[in-house]
Amino acid sequence: MTKKTGSPKAEVTITDVAKKSGVSIATVSRVLNQTGRYGDDTARKVLAVAREIGYTPNYMAKSLKRKKTEQIALAVADMGNPVYVAMAKSVQQVAKAHGYRLVLLSTEALASEEFGIIKSLSRQYVDGLIISPLLYSDEHRELIKEAKQPIVVITGSESDPDIDSVLVDSSQGVQLAMEHLLAQGRSRIAFLNGRPDTVPGVARLNGYYASLIEHGLPRDENLVFASDFTLAGGYQAATQIINEGAKPDAIMCANDLMALGVIRYLREQDIRIPHDIAVVGMDDIEHGATAYPSLTTVSLLAAERGRMAAELLLNRLTSEEQQKPRQLQVVPRLIVRESSVVVQG
């Protein structure tokens, strides 16, 4: 009997193991899952046969029956943003500690993808989902409530009492940074937003306006810019900010990636940071600390939020009793580095 190379390898099932070891499939199942009772000899035999013929369980069948996959998913807008990677890492830790695996889903900032994931969660083969949606409309919320699997949302400050959420008020974060900039004597502060039609986009812009009002500063639309939440987006927007003559003495960026792009452009133009223009970001990604000059930023505690969300979700998944939805909150923290304070001397 020869094995035809390249032919689709036949699936060896629990039935094969049962036949070859002369027991019933029920017994094989019990031995393999160490459930119920079975004899020592039987176990040895079954295990040996299973190894010999290369049995490997079919998880499709298994989870169809058990109604669980022991996997959770994390859906974020852009894996290219280190802040989401940091979040993913802490989610993965928690998941692993509970015997769950993490599946990463990148929506590429597409609302359609977000919808798709929520709508047919079972297609992801997971028991639950953590999602940090870029868009969070009523429709999103409706879908989330109707979902058959537990979902935890990581988002801004607008919470829905019926949805498990981990919140952070990034508008407040922007205000923190604005205070700082103002305290440093900056007065023409430009705001570089990411996509303004997104949850973070809206919140951060609002924070900017709120600061202006609080400090009795004029609202100058010529100082407001928008681009993508990316390095390239920041770089590209910087060319605009500089060349359209807005003449700011500081640029408040909606995230670190953009801020890094801005720094790059300013440096290329020999504009001194922070002397000529101060730059502040948001998210506290590792590259910010490493940049030159190092980037002042506002931490939104991504890792912490990931951990909280994961614990919330796993608690839902593993605990028996029905608990009502919970909203957890985290508060932004300002991290001052070189890009915003002029060193005298």
Add this chain to the structure above:
Amino acid sequence: MTKKTGSPKAEVTITDVAKKSGVSIATVSRVLNQTGRYGDDTARKVLAVAREIGYTPNYMAKSLKRKKTEQIALAVADMGNPVYVAMAKSVQQVAKAHGYRLVLLSTEALASEEFGIIKSLSRQYVDGLIISPLLYSDEHRELIKEAKQPIVVITGSESDPDIDSVLVDSSQGVQLAMEHLLAQGRSRIAFLNGRPDTVPGVARLNGYYASLIEHGLPRDENLVFASDFTLAGGYQAATQIINEGAKPDAIMCANDLMALGVIRYLREQDIRIPHDIAVVGMDDIEHGATAYPSLTTVSLLAAERGRMAAELLLNRLTSEEQQKPRQLQVVPRLIVRESSVVVQG
């Protein structure tokens, strides 16, 4: 009839739809999948009912029957490394174009995770896998050949003719960079490796030694360092390189992330780059172009390799005829930026 809030939502199945619309489950299936023949009226009715009672297919059952999930997985060592993100993005594009979804798996540089993924691929609920393993032992290869689902490996130059692979000789890449540094008049070139027990670690170190030999340079073990393939790893190693008195005039880093960490430390110490020490990385991540000074690097065409691997895999998945395994290769490219050439004037 009241809906008990918070109670586990009951799964609505194809049977419910069938009952409520007064047809058989077979018909429902046909309508929902637009397969076989069915009457227009029936279709309308079924669709309406399905929507009304919120039917959503159970993918577990579906793929148990059909033996396909229309998903593929990409397993990489560290999602925190932008080079893998770039790779993931191009894989995702190809996958999407073929109607497949991409599931991201991060092994956190753990060999055990890599093994686990290959061994029980069915647990990932995917039809195929692309893996860029940090370790690639005989055992890895054995497992890959025995796998029931197609696997494509993205790795160095040591190919196995029985395994679909996308290769790049990073040793050659290091040599390219070394030529460049030597041409710039550097003579005490330190090598900062990542984990030396990994595929890239071994290859890159070999490239370094090969260059030395080729140019008749002495092999000085005091110039060889190793750390993690991360930003923090690079930073930490730089403190060693500088403080242990190796006195190099250039540092060849095994990847960009490490190089960025090195640059950070050198700058903190007011060591001029490239004047005092030139720095070169490898991978060509976006942050390298943005760094200060911008980073000379060697592109290993990550995006390109991702695309090739994805196409190879999807071809396996969708084409009927059995083809024999293929090995594709890509060649490294030097990208010269500020960190390695002194500008005169």
Add this chain to the structure above:
DNA sequence: TTGTAAGCGTTATCAA
């Protein structure tokens, strides 16, 4: 055009 029924590979209940 539709329905019946046989699986897909498991787990789990119930007898033996």
Add this chain to the structure above:
DNA sequence: TTGATAACGCTTACAA
């Protein structure tokens, strides 16, 4: 301690 057997929710011959 073990074995039949009925699900799990779906697709797909085969019949009607």
